[in-house]
Amino acid sequence: MAILCGEHMRIAKNRSSSALVPLPKDFYARDPRAVSRDLLGKVLVRRQQRKLLTARIVEVEAYLGQDDPASHSASGRTLRNFVLFGPPGLTYVYFIYGNHYCFNVSCLPDGQAGGVLFRALEPISGVEQMALARDIELNERTDLRKLTSGPGRLAEAFGITRERDNEKDLTSKKSDLFITDDGFRPQRIEVTPRIGITKAAEQPLRFIIAGNKFVSK
DNA sequence: TACATGATGCCCT
């Protein structure tokens, strides 16, 4: 597949003999800004039957919790957002605009609300499965950004739904959804205001790998 | 029980 080229090819080869290890709970038990920055360049992994879907994290947003007016946890714990108040490293998946799921991970120690929204990924493996899930025809002219560039798109490409994945432990070795470190380090990270919000819209809490073409917008 | 709204994406112009 053409997507496996350059840096990705080298890393894929280096990694092929070692096991895929989920990032530990400690990684997520920190301020969402620190987690956001350190998530850039890591790899989201989905085990799906016999297939392995992997993609590099290139764009995320930090949501700070009860002091952040734009955060779902701003007005306290509810049936929808309870995961954000619980232990770190758990998925928070919600349904939005009657159409899309958004995929987040809880941060900070148990009892403190906060999380990171995944906004864009760069596919590494399982591109055919992602295209199938997104109902996109795959050929030499396909713009691969349509697969995973945007929060709703990446959730669909990875088959992430609230029913299936909410409150899932991303740090468990048994999980079919987790994040791993393959050694890749972004050259440069940019920080910008968050996308699509009205409250606290000016705060620089969106983190992107500079120059990566899979970043949304 | 009713209603307003949204951490989006797609299609049309």
Added chain:
DNA sequence: GGGCATCATGTAG
């Protein structure tokens, strides 16, 4: 660049 589908959720009444 703008309009709009579509529904789970939270909150008001």
